[in-house]
Amino acid sequence: MAVVSDGLPCIIQGGMGVGVSNWVLARAVARLGHLGVVSGTAVDTVFVRRLQDGDIGGHVRRAMAHFPLPSVSESVLRRYFRPEGTPDGVPYKMLPMYKQMVSHARQQLTMLANFVEVWLAKEGHQGLVGINLLTKVQMPNLASLYGAMLAGVDYVLMGAGIPREIPGALDALSEHRQATLRFDVEGAGAGDAETLTLDPREHWPHPGPSLKRPKFLAIISANSLATTLARKANGRVDGFVVEGWTAGGHNAPPRGELRLNDRGEPLYGERDAVDLQKMRDLGVPFWLAGGMGSPTALRSALEAGAAGIQVGTLFAYCDESGFTPELKSEVLMGLKQGKVGIRTDPRASPTGFPFKVVDVEGMPSQDDRRTRVCDLGYLRVAYRTPSGKLDYRCAAEPIDTYLAKGGDLADTVGRRCLCNGLLANIGHAQRRGGGVEELPLLTSGDDVMVLGEFVGDREHYTASDVVAHLLKGSAPRPDRDTVLSGR
Ligand SMILES: Cc1cc2nc3c(=O)[nH]c(=O)nc-3n(C[C@H](O)[C@H](O)[C@H](O)COP(=O)(O)O)c2cc1C
Numbered sequence: 001m002a003v004v005s006d007g008l009p010c011i012i013q014g015g016m017g018v019g020v021s022n023w024v025l026a027r028a029v030a031r032l033g034h035l036g037v038v039s040g041t042a043v044d045t046v047f048v049r050r051l052q053d054g055d056i057g058g059h060v061r062r063a064m065a066h067f068p069l070p071s072v073s074e075s076v077l078r079r080y081f082r083p084e085g086t087p088d089g090v091p092y093k094m095l096p097m098y099k100q101m102v103s104h105a106r107q108q109l110t111m112l113a114n115f116v117e118v119w120l121a122k123e124g125h126q127g128l129v130g131i132n133l134l135t136k137v138q139m140p141n142l143a144s145l146y147g148a149m150l151a152g153v154d155y156v157l158m159g160a161g162i163p164r165e166i167p168g169a170l171d172a173l174s175e176h177r178q179a180t181l182r183f184d185v186e187g188a189g190a191g192d193a194e195t196l197t198l199d200p201r202e203h204w205p206h207p208g209p210s211l212k213r214p215k216f217l218a219i220i221s222a223n224s225l226a227t228t229l230a231r232k233a234n235g236r237v238d239g240f241v242v243e244g245w246t247a248g249g250h251n252a253p254p255r256g257e258l259r260l261n262d263r264g265e266p267l268y269g270e271r272d273a274v275d276l277q278k279m280r281d282l283g284v285p286f287w288l289a290g291g292m293g294s295p296t297a298l299r300s301a302l303e304a305g306a307a308g309i310q311v312g313t314l315f316a317y318c319d320e321s322g323f324t325p326e327l328k329s330e331v332l333m334g335l336k337q338g339k340v341g342i343r344t345d346p347r348a349s350p351t352g353f354p355f356k357v358v359d360v361e362g363m364p365s366q367d368d369r370r371t372r373v374c375d376l377g378y379l380r381v382a383y384r385t386p387s388g389k390l391d392y393r394c395a396a397e398p399i400d401t402y403l404a405k406g407g408d409l410a411d412t413v414g415r416r417c418l419c420n421g422l423l424a425n426i427g428h429a430q431r432r433g434g435g436v437e438e439l440p441l442l443t444s445g446d447d448v449m450v451l452g453e454f455v456g457d458r459e460h461y462t463a464s465d466v467v468a469h470l471l472k473g474s475a476p477r478p479d480r481d482t483v484l485s486g487r
Pocket residue numbers: 013014015016017018020039041132133134158159160219243246247248249250289290291292293310311312313314316443444445446447
């Protein structure tokens with residue numbers, strides 16, 4: 001039975017970029033009465049690659065036909081849609097990389113891509129759909145939010161940074177006003193203030209629509225951050241996802257000086273645990289994430305005063321997720337054969353945040369033999385050149401280029417190209433010529449190691465199996481709960 005407590009979902013299927021929590025997965029979860037979350041990270045590139053692969057099933061084009069700026073859909077189709085798909089070995093056509101200021105056409109493509117993802121996730125049911133974005137991937141965020149809001153997104157969930165200005169941006173965009181975010185420039189002194197803006201009025205030939213203001217959930221890993229956001233965000237924070245260091249994707253670094261264990265992983269301790277009493281004292285709903293993918297974890301989260309749990313890893317390997325079927329079966333088979341390992345890599349992500357990496361014995365994966373190319377650029381950060389202009393760099397780009405931009409050699413060590421690796425995980429690897437393709441870079445939470453227990457003898461499973469598993473033994477409470485089925 002599908003249940004939400006006090007109007008709030010008790011299971012959130014966590015946002016998983018790039019394209020792992022796609023519209024298919026989010027829709028399946030939302031239809032079951034829980035919160036399905038699409039990832040908006042780099043979804044503009046996912047979107048143009050789906051079009052270049054022929055948009056099998058016509059889903060992308062079906063959603064595009066509903067975008068309220070039809071001329072945008074038309075020009076994007078002309079440029080990127082290849083009805084026959086892209087022949088093997090032919091590289092995908094690229095989007096211009098994001099910068100502080102981009103053309104209206106580039107902004108509109110980002111809006112359209114996020115619109116499509118949310119529109120498809122919401123198609124044909126009344127369930128709840130959210131979008132997940134990374135605060136640190138700043139430059140596309142306003143256009144992504146606006147596109148998602150045009151499709152009626154119900155929730156926005158953001159972590160990986162301090163999303164203090166997002167609530168205000170949601171208010172502004174919903175009221176058809178200009179939204180502004182402070183833009184981080186590496187090494188900038190006080191008084192060197194740059195901004196990112198999006199003004200919906202510049203995109204509409206006539207007064208545009210007022211939009212629903214989605215609920216905003218901040219993903220946090222420390223009480224101090226929750227308190228700061230609850231008190232000092234520039235608008236309403238509707239809840240928190242409290243994410244521990246066992247979660248998939250990026251993790252918050254441990255507090256204090258970085259110490260590593262003998263496997264080279266960051267050491268976390270008691271200081272990194274979130275005090276749930278303090279969370280309850282804030283009086284705002286919260287969900288627990290990271291290793292919560294079991295019926296017992298759900299029950300104990302509810303007993304601890306949480307509204308529920310956010311789960312990633314269990315959903316990441318279900319039939320509906322964006323990981324390629326080959327990759328899912330490599331992991332599920334590999335688990336049975338003891339060939340899967342998980343580690344928290346403190347160096348892999350150019351963001352500087354620890355990043356969880358899954359190793360599967362015998363499965364090719366991106367490593368430091370990759371010839372460095374930076375052509376997607378989502379993790380580039382802005383810096384000021386000696387002449388005072390803004391330029392962009394990424395610690396995973398070619399080392400000479402990074403150094404020529406004033407970057408520090410030490411920053412480049414061990415960095416992986418998350419952009420290209422994560423796109424390879426979902427079957428959109430860029431082709432580099434001579435038969436060379438970008439390799440996957442797989443991430444999951446520590447729970448991947450116990451996935452085998454849940455999967456048992458099955459070769460695959462669905463999102464509905466995950467939800468049924470999580471709810472095992474949980475009886476809906478008629479005094480508090482609203483049953484969504486049949487709504
Ligand atoms: C493959 C994968 C990708 C993820 N990507 C993101 C992301 O882009 N943004 C984000 O906020 N969290 C991301 N997460 C974290 C999930 O949203 C969720 O909080 C986490 O997986 C919960 O812990 P669990 O993996 O133990 O279930 C990712 C997790 C996985 C497994």
